[in-house]
Amino acid sequence: MQRKFRYVTVDQALRDFMKAVKLKLSYENLPIYEAYGRVLANDLTATKDIPKYDMSHFDGYAIRAGDTALATVNNPVSFRVVGRTRPGGRLARKVGPREACYVTTGAYLPEDTDTVVSVEAATAVAEDVIEVRRKIQPGEHVIPQGKDVKKGETVLEKGHALRAQDIGFLAALGISQVKVVKKPIVAILSVGDELTDRFDEVGKTFSSHALIFSKLVGEEGGVPIYLGIAPDDKSKIQSKIRNGLKKADMILTIAGVSKGDKDYVPATIETMGKPGIIVRGIDIRPGRASGAGIINGRPIIMLPGLIQSALVCFYVFALPLIRLMSGLSSSNLWTIIKARMAERLVFTEFIPFKKVTFVRVVRTPMGIVARPFTGESALLGIVVKSNGFIITPENRTMIEEGEEVDVHLLPTPLPYDFLRE
Amino acid sequence: MQRKFRYVTVDQALRDFMKAVKLKLSYENLPIYEAYGRVLANDLTATKDIPKYDMSHFDGYAIRAGDTALATVNNPVSFRVVGRTRPGGRLARKVGPREACYVTTGAYLPEDTDTVVSVEAATAVAEDVIEVRRKIQPGEHVIPQGKDVKKGETVLEKGHALRAQDIGFLAALGISQVKVVKKPIVAILSVGDELTDRFDEVGKTFSSHALIFSKLVGEEGGVPIYLGIAPDDKSKIQSKIRNGLKKADMILTIAGVSKGDKDYVPATIETMGKPGIIVRGIDIRPGRASGAGIINGRPIIMLPGLIQSALVCFYVFALPLIRLMSGLSSSNLWTIIKARMAERLVFTEFIPFKKVTFVRVVRTPMGIVARPFTGESALLGIVVKSNGFIITPENRTMIEEGEEVDVHLLPTPLPYDFLRE
Numbered sequence: 001m002q003r004k005f006r007y008v009t010v011d012q013a014l015r016d017f018m019k020a021v022k023l024k025l026s027y028e029n030l031p032i033y034e035a036y037g038r039v040l041a042n043d044l045t046a047t048k049d050i051p052k053y054d055m056s057h058f059d060g061y062a063i064r065a066g067d068t069a070l071a072t073v074n075n076p077v078s079f080r081v082v083g084r085t086r087p088g089g090r091l092a093r094k095v096g097p098r099e100a101c102y103v104t105t106g107a108y109l110p111e112d113t114d115t116v117v118s119v120e121a122a123t124a125v126a127e128d129v130i131e132v133r134r135k136i137q138p139g140e141h142v143i144p145q146g147k148d149v150k151k152g153e154t155v156l157e158k159g160h161a162l163r164a165q166d167i168g169f170l171a172a173l174g175i176s177q178v179k180v181v182k183k184p185i186v187a188i189l190s191v192g193d194e195l196t197d198r199f200d201e202v203g204k205t206f207s208s209h210a211l212i213f214s215k216l217v218g219e220e221g222g223v224p225i226y227l228g229i230a231p232d233d234k235s236k237i238q239s240k241i242r243n244g245l246k247k248a249d250m251i252l253t254i255a256g257v258s259k260g261d262k263d264y265v266p267a268t269i270e271t272m273g274k275p276g277i278i279v280r281g282i283d284i285r286p287g288r289a290s291g292a293g294i295i296n297g298r299p300i301i302m303l304p305g306l307i308q309s310a311l312v313c314f315y316v317f318a319l320p321l322i323r324l325m326s327g328l329s330s331s332n333l334w335t336i337i338k339a340r341m342a343e344r345l346v347f348t349e350f351i352p353f354k355k356v357t358f359v360r361v362v363r364t365p366m367g368i369v370a371r372p373f374t375g376e377s378a379l380l381g382i383v384v385k386s387n388g389f390i391i392t393p394e395n396r397t398m399i400e401e402g403e404e405v406d407v408h409l410l411p412t413p414l415p416y417d418f419l420r421e
Numbered sequence: 422m423q424r425k426f427r428y429v430t431v432d433q434a435l436r437d438f439m440k441a442v443k444l445k446l447s448y449e450n451l452p453i454y455e456a457y458g459r460v461l462a463n464d465l466t467a468t469k470d471i472p473k474y475d476m477s478h479f480d481g482y483a484i485r486a487g488d489t490a491l492a493t494v495n496n497p498v499s500f501r502v503v504g505r506t507r508p509g510g511r512l513a514r515k516v517g518p519r520e521a522c523y524v525t526t527g528a529y530l531p532e533d534t535d536t537v538v539s540v541e542a543a544t545a546v547a548e549d550v551i552e553v554r555r556k557i558q559p560g561e562h563v564i565p566q567g568k569d570v571k572k573g574e575t576v577l578e579k580g581h582a583l584r585a586q587d588i589g590f591l592a593a594l595g596i597s598q599v600k601v602v603k604k605p606i607v608a609i610l611s612v613g614d615e616l617t618d619r620f621d622e623v624g625k626t627f628s629s630h631a632l633i634f635s636k637l638v639g640e641e642g643g644v645p646i647y648l649g650i651a652p653d654d655k656s657k658i659q660s661k662i663r664n665g666l667k668k669a670d671m672i673l674t675i676a677g678v679s680k681g682d683k684d685y686v687p688a689t690i691e692t693m694g695k696p697g698i699i700v701r702g703i704d705i706r707p708g709r710a711s712g713a714g715i716i717n718g719r720p721i722i723m724l725p726g727l728i729q730s731a732l733v734c735f736y737v738f739a740l741p742l743i744r745l746m747s748g749l750s751s752s753n754l755w756t757i758i759k760a761r762m763a764e765r766l767v768f769t770e771f772i773p774f775k776k777v778t779f780v781r782v783v784r785t786p787m788g789i790v791a792r793p794f795t796g797e798s799a800l801l802g803i804v805v806k807s808n809g810f811i812i813t814p815e816n817r818t819m820i821e822e823g824e825e826v827d828v829h830l831l832p833t834p835l836p837y838d839f840l841r842e
Binding site: 032033046050059104155156163165171193203208211215218219258311328376378381382413 | 454480564568570577583585593597615624627632637642679726727728799801804833835
């Protein structure tokens with residue numbers, strides 16, 4: 001018995017679906033070399049002070065400041081240079097009264113010294129003897145122990161995606177492995193008699209949607225695996241999905257979800273386990289045929305076959321789920337910027353649904369402007385020409401030229417060029 | 422003879438350096454599966470119309486609109502259904518007068534039809550016979566051939582980094598390989614007696630900077646290779662750099678560039694070929710010891726040893742060069758946002774240099790606010806706690822609390838969370 005379409009709001013659909021998903025994160029320990037971009041499983045707390053000891057911020061001589069108390073231009077105080085240190089090392093002996101140690105920038109101060117006289121402020125008067133001609137304050141040119149990070153301080157929080165500097169910082173703390181969230185595995189199934197994965201097959205359509213969603217999954221931090229193409233045949237769809245359930249944390253099916261006589265995906269999923277389909281139909285266009293369900297605890301998202309509809313369904317159900325499964329927050333999915341509409345946008349067909357319109361935002365002398373693309377939801381070229389989309393509420397049938405809109409920026413492999421200055 | 426420091430403005434330094442660099446891009450043909458994130462070598466022009474033929478936007482019946490000219494509720498016109506088509510296929514025969522072909526959404530219209538009657542607007546009166554009870558306009562529910570993309574149209578421009586939808590689009594155009602810019606290979610050399618690449622080596626400093634710059638190079642689209650550590654020894658530095666010149670398009674050296682008695686990198690580079698060092702010293706802090714040169718046509722960037730100085734040098738010289746070598750523009754390097762300073766920032770030491778201050782920007786109910794981190798340029802923790810930086814001009818010694826500043830956002834492996842809403 002196939003569940004009928006029952007359109008619910010996007011928010012309601014997502015709530016219903018997420019309530020049914022039982023999220024269970026998996027973790028792995030990775031060498032820090034391989035942890036770039038990965039999400040911390042726990043708060044990261046400094047295991048030691050950085051710097052480990054007081055450190056020199058200049059090339060100069062580490063001394064005891066007290067020894068210079070009476071130093072003046074006419075009454076220089078001399079110091080015997082008893083050693084040299086460089087970053088990483090530390091003088092093996094203490095430095096006594098009227099003794100100095102040559103330190104380069106970044107070197108630790110020897111024990112019992114508290115200040116650094118810069119090379120410029122010291123006068124070499126003999127081999128291994130310097131003179132200082134003014135009173136030096138304790139702590140001058142010194143980075144105190146723990147100034148950068150204090151032992152016990154939480155430096156990076158659980159859920160943080162590790163950047164270049166964070167990896168270096170872990171190394172500086174002496175941490176060689178780090179516990180991160182395992183990337184969710186997302187299986188992708190194309191459905192349709194007309195599809196082929198062979199580029200040169202005449203009379204068939206290349207399954208390009210699978211390629212797009214595979215790259216989108218990777219972009220969001222998931223690991224895509226491709227289950228191939230199932231024809232419009234219930235038992236073959238079922239067998240591919242079963243295969244996916246064994247390997248993946250979630251499944252995306254593409255096409256076969258609408259009202260056509262060969263749209264077998266929802267009916268197939270209903271026979272495969274409980275709770276089965278949770279959502280069938282959402283009040284947004286394109287994408288209203290979107291669906292989502294759960295079999296054996298694994299989420300299945302049913303993307304419609306037309307590319308724009310499939311993208312909207314991916315945005316609504318797959319993105320938040322992939323983010324949650326990656327250990328990230330699901331509440332802030334999009335970079336949103338304000339833009340002014342470059343032209344009037346009219347929705348000719350009135351339906352009480354939200355409407356998604358792909359746009360291209362550009363920086364102009366008059367500010368950021370969004371040019372809308374209208375066109376049927378089968379059109380991929382529109383999505384290629386776009387770098388964002390807007391959502392128009394149910395009750396609006398028109399957006400005026402010049403009206404301010406919130407543009408959701410589409411993901412890109414590089415930072416948004418047009419935002420750069 | 423080692424060239425002395427001669428501080429020039431950042432703009433001047435970059436101009437001098439870039440003028441001396443002879444940029445020569447290399448290209449490779451990649452299967453589209455492997456081209457995600459890669460930069461197009463040429464404008465990409467559509468090789469065919471998409472859709473290839475007129476396409477149905479609904480489930481319905483493709484007919485000739487003219488046949489319905491006299492149709493009314495009381496005067497239905499009947500059509501014989503002579504075939505069915507689905508996306509990908511096309512009916513082998515033409516459709517004649519008063520004939521119809523069942524088409525599903527996304528299917529091509531058979532030859533000689535010009536409109537689609539939706540399933541709801543047609544009445545099935547017998548097997549293979551439908552009736553239409555109103556006049557239908559030509560083109561109704563039809564996506565005209567070439568509506569999405571016209572043959573010959575430039576769809577993606579040279580220098581565009583391929584996104585998920587672009588890859589799918591190439592596939593839809595039947596393009597299986599694409600010419601992209603080869604990623605620049607960037608060799609990284611750590612310099613310093615105190616350094617080790619072994620995590621557990623006592624009395625040495627782990628070479629964490631190399632790790633950071635390796636990840637930053639990767640983040641910006643380069644391929645990092647690590648030349649290892651050279652001790653403070655001219656011949657060993659030279660041999661490592663020679664090795665790098667064989668393998669890489671550019672070289673980053675880390676440390677050994679300042680005025681200390683063991684800072685051998687610039688002097689070594691001067692002996693290795695023409696033109697040698699182009700820039701030694703820039704008027705920005707941290708980073709003033711930055712340098713850049715060219716040997717045998719290969720750029721060498723000399724990063725100072727302290728992490729913040731090294732980062733600034735990387736931002737000034739390496740980022741624009743990596744972007745140019747990747748086929749991208751070098752003019753828009755940063756995402757910059759406006760923020761208000763959370764507290765007053767005072768520069769105690771007056772120097773007529775630009776000053777870089779790392780900040781953490783956060784979204785607050787009062788807008789985006791930047792909290793500055795002050796501290797010596799050896800401190801890595803500050804960079805870890807930051808997500809951006811500001812540049813204060815030469816003539817300013819203070820930024821007031823609440824003052825608006827331009828924050829350069831640091832790169833991250835995921836989109837900027839705090840910008841999401």
